[in-house]
Amino acid sequence: MIRLHMNENPYPPSENVLRAIKDSINNINRYSELKYADKLKEALASYNNASEKRIILSPGSEFLLRELINIFSGNRKLIMTNPTFFPALKHAIRNARKIIKHQLSPPNFELNREMILEELYEPTLIIVDNPNNPTGKMLLDRKFVMEILKNKDILLLVDEAYYEFVKYTFADLVDSYPNLGIVRTMDKSFSLAGLRIGYLIAGDFFLKEIYDFPRFLPIPTLFAAREALKNPEYMEENIRKILIERKRLESGLKKIGVTVFSGEVNFLLIKCDIPELSTILMDRGIMIKDLSTDWIEGFYRVSVGLPEENDKFLAEMEKITNNPALKW
Amino acid sequence: MIKVGLIVNPISGMGGSVGLKGTDGDAYKKAIELGAKPVVPRRVKDTLSLIKRKDIYFLVAKKQMGEDYVREFSFKYEVVGEIKEKTTAEDTKKIAKELISKEINLLVFAGGDGTARDIYDAIGTSVPVVAIPSGVKMFSSVFALSPYAAAKMIDSYPCEITDKEVLDIDEDAFRNNKLAAKLYGYLKVPKIESLLQQGKESSNLTVAERKRKREIAKYVAERMEKDTLYLLGPGTTLKSVADELKIEKTLLGIDAVYKGKMVGKDINEKELLNLLKKHKKAKIIVTPIGGNGFIFGRGSKQFTPQVLELVGEKNIIVVATQEKVSSLECLRVDTGDMKVDERLKGHIRVITGYKEEMIIEVK
Incomplete structure (x- = not known):
């Protein structure tokens, strides 16, 4: 199966990282030690130019978002977008006191900022992924973020899972705004999805409220993440390759008549009128993310794969779009 | 076999x-x-x-x-x-x-x-x-x-x-x-x-449709005001609201409810206008048609421009399951009166569950 459905990095971690993982499993019968987590926090603080005390580690960013929703939406209204990172949204729907979702609509997928500001008359938690998954669009800018954050009763969590692809962050505002938190992951850009490593760069308000977060991540996770941070150039080179492939994938799809919404990340949002496209592709050994279950019919998210995987995907797409039996 | x-x-x-x-x-x-x-x-x-x-x-x-x-x-x-x-x-x-x-x-x-x-x-x-x-x-x-x-x-x-x-x-x-x-x-x-495909984002957490409709109904019923006439449009979501109020709804027609009691069953435009004359405060509750998202102009032609004008765009409550509304690019209106359509356009709230709303554009 060619996996173009989960926004994974198609490139494996570096040799050094793989070696660190192998070395770490010699002591796998022992619990992780606090010092391993502290070392990783130190490395993440330096990578993000943030204070070490602001880094909170988590087994993946999904877990982090779920916990933050549990802690902070019980006595606050929650605002999220639809679409967004769907597991977090589903968790929110089940657990928040009250939830307001903002539907992002084609062709621009913009956030209605006025309606968000109008909502801020009571304690509220806002969670926005920036850039947004699956549209790939940047939904927030500094001016809007600061406008939100000047209300002390409002908490803002920005999910920057794709930060390394866009290099645009609000992490530097965390020192000035206690009500801001930045959610990150090393799963995608650093090729560590199977190890699940997420972290929060937390404003003071979040730090005060979060006290019993799991402090012991699995040893291989901690070792791999630390090793990966020693050589960010390896990650950057992979990202460069992915972004080149994304462009190629985009123009290939456009050539065969598929509508592509240009994003800034390691995936593409496409619209295709061939019903059940993802099932047809799955029958041909390729997985893409069908968004119709949670969002609008006909929209799909395709992660950028290895060049040969992208070639195969484009070739199958061409065959499918030329087959009248598959069309309406 | x-x-x-x-x-x-x-x-x-x-x-x-x-x-x-x-x-x-x-x-x-x-x-x-x-x-x-x-x-x-x-x-x-x-x-x-x-x-x-x-x-x-x-x-x-x-x-x-x-x-x-x-x-x-x-x-x-x-x-x-x-x-x-x-x-x-x-x-x-x-x-x-x-x-x-x-x-x-x-x-x-x-x-x-x-x-x-x-x-x-x-x-x-x-x-x-x-x-x-x-x-x-x-x-x-x-x-x-x-x-x-x-x-x-x-x-x-x-x-x-x-x-x-x-x-x-x-x-x-x-x-x-x-x-x-x-x-x-x-x-x-x-x-x-x-x-569709399995994966960490699969939708197996989606709560069953019927249960979601009951949640919507409960939320709507709790917020109903005593001195207001409610006009319930067609559809199964609205039927759930009626079920919650313990009244029997015409599935495909428009019914009127006042103080928790049915005051008009399967009513047409004329009957709607008569009721609106009698009641100062009135609200319409509708659900969009799946797929195209029409709230007025398709499916419930009894809500004519005149009726909508009397009720006022601020008194329209839209309800739909999360599943239905999130699949829509927007909601649509086509009442046959451009001025009324224009007033209904913009962003609107849709009740999608208990204490759960979605903001979506009306075109």
């Missing part, structure tokens, strides 16, 4: 290529005169060729209503009932009833809105259907999106089933470029979404 009924409306879809909007009634003759060719055979054969399962026993109508297509494949089948030389809606209904009496598990039919209506008249919700899209008009949301999708539904049976709308389009008005539609009924359709 599963027993699958097959009914094909052999003339559906023929009007499209010659610029007619349907082949119901007299329009069929005109289509033939204009040289229209049948489109149904391709659709049906495409669907049959894409079915993967082998454990199907087809029960089919005679000749061009079923037998002609299934004969070309290796399926086991038997022919059911008699049909006239020139088939009509009556044949569709008669065969559908006969198939039900033979205890089929699933009914596959090919046609358009008119055929869907006939099937609904004949069998209601007694068995799930798979509708192969081949009509000119397919405003009803019962239709599979393609022959491929229809085949997948057949392959995946038994699976989760959902209710989809059958719309009644006034053909004469439609041919004159006016779309007048009302909700005609619901058919049961296999839910194909559940077939």
Whole structure:
């Protein structure tokens, strides 16, 4: 199966990282030690130019978002977008006191900022992924973020899972705004999805409220993440390759008549009128993310794969779009 | 073995290529005169060729209503009932009833809105259907999106089933470029979404549709004001609201509720206007039509521009399951009055669950 459905990095971690993982499993019968987590926090603080005390580690960013929703939406209204990172949204729907979702609509997928500001008359938690998954669009800018954050009763969590692809962050505002938190992951850009490593760069308000977060991540996770941070150039080179492939994938799809919404990340949002496209592709050994279950019919998210995987995907797409039996 | 009924409306879809909007009634003759060719055979054969399962026993109508297509494949089948030389809606209904009496598990039919209506008249919700899209008009949301999708539904049976709308389009008005539609009924359709890929973002956490409707109903009922007249539009979501209030709702019509009691059942525009004269405060509760997102102008034509003007755009409550509304690019209005449409446009709140709302654009 060619996996173009989960926004994974198609490139494996570096040799050094793989070696660190192998070395770490010699002591796998022992619990992780606090010092391993502290070392990783130190490395993440330096990578993000943030204070070490602001880094909170988590087994993946999904877990982090779920916990933050549990802690902070019980006595606050929650605002999220639809679409967004769907597991977090589903968790929110089940657990928040009250939830307001903002539907992002084609062709621009913009956030209605006025309606968000109008909502801020009571304690509220806002969670926005920036850039947004699956549209790939940047939904927030500094001016809007600061406008939100000047209300002390409002908490803002920005999910920057794709930060390394866009290099645009609000992490530097965390020192000035206690009500801001930045959610990150090393799963995608650093090729560590199977190890699940997420972290929060937390404003003071979040730090005060979060006290019993799991402090012991699995040893291989901690070792791999630390090793990966020693050589960010390896990650950057992979990202460069992915972004080149994304462009190629985009123009290939456009050539065969598929509508592509240009994003800034390691995936593409496409619209295709061939019903059940993802099932047809799955029958041909390729997985893409069908968004119709949670969002609008006909929209799909395709992660950028290895060049040969992208070639195969484009070739199958061409065959499918030329087959009248598959069309309406 | 599963027993699958097959009914094909052999003339559906023929009007499209010659610029007619349907082949119901007299329009069929005109289509033939204009040289229209049948489109149904391709659709049906495409669907049959894409079915993967082998454990199907087809029960089919005679000749061009079923037998002609299934004969070309290796399926086991038997022919059911008699049909006239020139088939009509009556044949569709008669065969559908006969198939039900033979205890089929699933009914596959090919046609358009008119055929869907006939099937609904004949069998209601007694068995799930798979509708192969081949009509000119397919405003009803019962239709599979393609022959491929229809085949997948057949392959995946038994699976989760959902209710989809059958719309009644006034053909004469439609041919004159006016779309007048009302909700005609619901058919049961296999839910194909559940077939889609597994993964960490799979939707197995989605709460069952019916439960979601109850949650919406509870939230709406809790917020109802005593001194306000509520006009409940058609649809199963609104029926859940009525159930919550312990009143009996007309599924396809508009009912009026005041102080928790029914004060108007299946009312028309005139009756609505009369009620609005009597009550100072009134609110409309509606749900969009799945797929196209119309809240006014399709499905509930009793809410005329005049009624909407009297109620006021601030007093419109939209309800829909998360699943339904998040699948829409926007909500739509087409009341027939540009000024009223204009006032309804912008962003609106939709109640999607208990203390759960969605903000979406109205176009």
